[in-house]
Amino acid sequence: MIALKTMKHIATSRTIPSFRSGNSPGGLSQKAYDKARMAAGIAQLLARKSHRRWLNLMYHNRALR
Numbered sequence: 001m002i003a004l005k006t007m008k009h010i011a012t013s014r015t016i017p018s019f020r021s022g023n024s025p026g027g028l029s030q031k032a033y034d035k036a037r038m039a040a041g042i043a044q045l046l047a048r049k050s051h052r053r054w055l056n057l058m059y060h061n062r063a064l065r
Helices: 030-064
Strands: none
Touching: none
């Protein structure tokens, strides 16, 4: 079975302006909603990466004591 993880797996993603159907919550346009969703996802990934770096630093500082 093939699992779709991102839009890169769908060959026609370049020709579809938005893969969502229906209205977006809050009355935003689909394009603005998709951009905001992508920005929030990127911010979440960066926050996780920063937290992992901080944990690693704390671990190494504790090991040096």
